[in-house]
Amino acid sequence: MADTTRLNISKLGTKTYWDDFYALERANFNQNPDDTGECWFDDNDAERRMVDFLLDNVGEQLIDMKSSMIDLGTGNGHLLFELCENGFSGPMLGVDYSSESVAFAHSVSKVRQFDAFARFEAADIFQADWCPGKFDIVLDKGTLDAIALSGLQFENHKTVFDCYSEVIEKILNKNGVFLITSCNFSEDELVRLIQTKNLVKWKSIKYPSFEFGGVKGTAICSVAFFKR
């Protein structure tokens, strides 16, 4: 069977692309504080659905209104702000390898007064020394999609996905939840690429489906895993 998980390398997989992107978004925000930038997968209401998923599952696994959370590849930090708006009040950390993203998210956080809850730090999640501790909830909206376009090579024949699962396992508390939204991988692919002995598929979020050429699908998918 053809391997549908291999993506072509693209500029969306480079740090320079994201630095330029967030420098522009930050400049726009400085001119107009109502402009908090692009919300990835907004057309599919992904952010709303991720927040609703966590709200609906409070009391299960480690999901609690005071859960600690980390957003990998946080971009403009909007997902964390939306969680704050919806009553989540645990410590939140947004990390991104683009220092422009971090500066931008930090500015929005200050202006919107979320800085008591949400912190932002520059970090490349594949660097050995970046690990900021363990969290109850790990979030990814579009970050693995960008990473998969980078053509990154790892030692010992490890794939991006092997290394990504290792990162998640390392920073997730036992019974903690990893919630990922992707536009490049189907639910089945995400499970195949991310699931390990200790990181197990738990639930998924339903999106409206479309049919084309007799094949049914959705434009994006969100899958939750928990750590055994």
Ligand SMILES: C[S@@+](CC[C@H](N)C(=O)[O-])C[C@H]1O[C@@H](n2cnc3c(N)ncnc32)[C@H](O)[C@@H]1O
């Ligand atoms: C498609 S954007 C999504 C941004 C944000 N999650 C959102 O939903 O708006 C992908 C993000 O991943 C970040 N990123 C890519 N590779 C990364 C890495 N190795 N470590 C940390 N962040 C990374 C990029 O800088 C970019 O902000």
